[in-house]
Amino acid sequence: MSEASRPIAVLGGTGPAGMGIALRWARAGETIIIGSRDAQRAQDAADKIADQIANQVKEKTGNHTRISGMENSAACAAADILVLTVPFEGQGALLKQLKPALRPGSILIDATVALAAGVGGRASRTLGVWQGSAAQQAAELVPKGVSVVAAFHNLSADLLNGDEDLDCDVIVCSDDASAAHLTRSLAAKIPGVRAIDGGKLENARILEQITALLIGLNIRHKGHGGIRITGLPPQAYD
Amino acid sequence: MSEASRPIAVLGGTGPAGMGIALRWARAGETIIIGSRDAQRAQDAADKIADQIANQVKEKTGNHTRISGMENSAACAAADILVLTVPFEGQGALLKQLKPALRPGSILIDATVALAAGVGGRASRTLGVWQGSAAQQAAELVPKGVSVVAAFHNLSADLLNGDEDLDCDVIVCSDDASAAHLTRSLAAKIPGVRAIDGGKLENARILEQITALLIGLNIRHKGHGGIRITGLPPQAYD
Numbered sequence: 001m002s003e004a005s006r007p008i009a010v011l012g013g014t015g016p017a018g019m020g021i022a023l024r025w026a027r028a029g030e031t032i033i034i035g036s037r038d039a040q041r042a043q044d045a046a047d048k049i050a051d052q053i054a055n056q057v058k059e060k061t062g063n064h065t066r067i068s069g070m071e072n073s074a075a076c077a078a079a080d081i082l083v084l085t086v087p088f089e090g091q092g093a094l095l096k097q098l099k100p101a102l103r104p105g106s107i108l109i110d111a112t113v114a115l116a117a118g119v120g121g122r123a124s125r126t127l128g129v130w131q132g133s134a135a136q137q138a139a140e141l142v143p144k145g146v147s148v149v150a151a152f153h154n155l156s157a158d159l160l161n162g163d164e165d166l167d168c169d170v171i172v173c174s175d176d177a178s179a180a181h182l183t184r185s186l187a188a189k190i191p192g193v194r195a196i197d198g199g200k201l202e203n204a205r206i207l208e209q210i211t212a213l214l215i216g217l218n219i220r221h222k223g224h225g226g227i228r229i230t231g232l233p234p235q236a237y238d
Numbered sequence: 239m240s241e242a243s244r245p246i247a248v249l250g251g252t253g254p255a256g257m258g259i260a261l262r263w264a265r266a267g268e269t270i271i272i273g274s275r276d277a278q279r280a281q282d283a284a285d286k287i288a289d290q291i292a293n294q295v296k297e298k299t300g301n302h303t304r305i306s307g308m309e310n311s312a313a314c315a316a317a318d319i320l321v322l323t324v325p326f327e328g329q330g331a332l333l334k335q336l337k338p339a340l341r342p343g344s345i346l347i348d349a350t351v352a353l354a355a356g357v358g359g360r361a362s363r364t365l366g367v368w369q370g371s372a373a374q375q376a377a378e379l380v381p382k383g384v385s386v387v388a389a390f391h392n393l394s395a396d397l398l399n400g401d402e403d404l405d406c407d408v409i410v411c412s413d414d415a416s417a418a419h420l421t422r423s424l425a426a427k428i429p430g431v432r433a434i435d436g437g438k439l440e441n442a443r444i445l446e447q448i449t450a451l452l453i454g455l456n457i458r459h460k461g462h463g464g465i466r467i468t469g470l471p472p473q474a475y476d
Contacts, residue, residue, distance in 0.1 A: 202363075203454060213445075216441060221470045226467070233459060
């Protein structure tokens, strides 16, 4: 099975961030499984994305959107590339629930940000996570042999759910170089996105903080903020 | 005295970041005082910047670079716009020393980043600062009536010291709106820089973290990283 045809499960994928990423990858020809606590809700989200793509490409022939919806554990069991797009306050419980379904060799791409909004605070502030970041907490909760990658924190969900190219970079952090490489190749399938190797998973704490900064800028300036990294040689963007 | 003719003291200004900011502002016609522990060293740095500008504009007439060097406390006493570009490990001691020279109504623009390199760790990691950020530590150390602004953390010193336009945004955080406004207008005098209101001083912690991320990217990819914020309406960049 080629890399591109391996299914990707977007867990907690009925929220705006998960839907947006699923939409962009489905459009790029990836096989997507939306995961949710509720299988019907997952299927409804998958149908909505499939319709959105079909409406856009109805003149084209030969397009077969491969997107389905399942309960989170079932989605997890059906894929070995997993993307976690849940609020921080749901991350730990979901990972504990998924543990029996997480196989060694799987890649868990974590986009979680510990926003203070999750405990009644502001979305422009973060909580301190003992391990250093939500992604490092995830790494502690998955079984041995599952590689955790931090990415996709800083993409606007609103823009992901639209049709325009994005104007953002995705910085990818992981202690597993090949999992990071695969994640960068997936990030680069989102039109307008450049993927950058951001080093070890411990650096995820900075990516997570940037989300809080962007949320603050969005509130203050009424925008859909993202970041571009400038000043690196072309080979840094792959 | 017009805003533009008020002298700006760049304290700890003989390092690469201070020299670079001083160069860019002197080129833009600002009156600059380089501050250093050693008055002669400050004067030498000022002369070097004046020469660099004179060499570039020798064909032009009427250019009078107004840049001088003084011991830090004297520089501080001679200006009411102060920029602090010292390593974190020197920030507290310098601010305590400057306290008698800091007048109410002054603006202290702090670019300090608490890099772990200052205590023998890595420049791609930060230290936890009790107050939340180096800038907030500064705010605690200055006399009442001095406004602290956090800015200029994420500009490459190498690029600042060159002749090319920068490709970076400067996010400015402060609890004093008029001090923040003045700082944004100074940031925008650096060619290629857009200034963005980043909200309250507490957000400085994220700006400081971004520097550590950029240093890590520079090491990994051999570049001079900066950031651009995308997706905000034009009026967000002033």
